[in-house]
Amino acid sequence: xxxxxxxxxxxxxxxxxxxxxxxxxxxxxxxxxxxxxxxxxxxxxxxxxxxxxxxxxxxxxxxxxxxxxxxxxxxxxxxxxxxxxxxxxxxxxxxxxxxxxxxxxxxxxxxx
Amino acid sequence: xxxxxxxxxxxxxxxxxxxxxxxxxxxxxxxxxxxxxxxxxxxxxxxxxxxxxxxxxxxxxxxxxxxxxxxxxxxxxxxxxxxxxxxxxxxxxxxxxxxxxxxxxxxxxxxxxxx
Numbered sequence: 622x623x624x625x626x627x628x629x630x631x632x633x634x635x636x637x638x639x640x641x642x643x644x645x646x647x648x649x650x651x652x653x654x655x656x657x658x659x660x661x662x663x664x665x666x667x668x669x670x671x672x673x674x675x676x677x678x679x680x681x682x683x684x685x686x687x688x689x690x691x692x693x694x695x696x697x698x699x700x701x702x703x704x705x706x707x708x709x710x711x712x713x714x715x716x717x718x719x720x721x722x723x724x725x726x727x728x729x730x731x732x733x
Numbered sequence: 734x735x736x737x738x739x740x741x742x743x744x745x746x747x748x749x750x751x752x753x754x755x756x757x758x759x760x761x762x763x764x765x766x767x768x769x770x771x772x773x774x775x776x777x778x779x780x781x782x783x784x785x786x787x788x789x790x791x792x793x794x795x796x797x798x799x800x801x802x803x804x805x806x807x808x809x810x811x812x813x814x815x816x817x818x819x820x821x822x823x824x825x826x827x828x829x830x831x832x833x834x835x836x837x838x839x840x841x842x843x844x845x846x847x848x
Binding site for chain 2: 654656663665671709720723724
């Protein structure tokens with residue numbers, strides 16, 4: 622099975638600042654998924670990356686997968702209080718099985 | 734759109750009691766999953782069902798059973814609850830594609846406490 626390490630474990634930023642969250646695997650990732658979770662709620666799907674070097678953006682959030690497909694980053698530009706929550710990366714073990722392994726999450730706090 | 738619906742949202746059980754957690758999806762997805770989320774350990778897969786009529790063990794299946802009742806519904810049963818099963822349980826579902834995996838969509842979770 623794959624293990625995913627997320628860093629940092631927690632992050633406190635001032636509103637308007639940029640930030641980056643990293644997700645690293647010791648094995649090649651077949652698919653990488655970013656989710657956001659608010660306290661007491663379920664996981665909200667943000668983005669999926671599958672190709673080496675792939676980059677996707679939605680509003681102020683950009684996710685990248687490196688060429689070796691072992692590391693992904695999530696970048697938030699001009700953070701807002703609405704960005705606060707726990708960000709989780711998940712990865713596929715095998716294409717077709719679609720079983721995800723998750724990192725332990727990064728807790729983001731945005732101070733107004 | 735309801736998406737993935739889990740019931741109940743909260744439950745407190747005594748050690749040894751049994752309980753079934755219900756999950757239903759309205760997205761016509763083939764695959765369904767049960768995870769548990771514990772502090773510092775992230776989400777761990779308990780069981781999954783790749784398609785109607787099939788179920789398979791995940792990373793932490795001991796103490797649980799599942800039933801894929803039909804395409805929409807996937808239930809998780811604790812036959813004899815133990816304090817170690819205190820957790821937040823999430824159900825998820827995903828569609829099927831020949832060319833790539835599809836993202837999983839999650840319910841809001843069931844918060845289960847075993848006393």
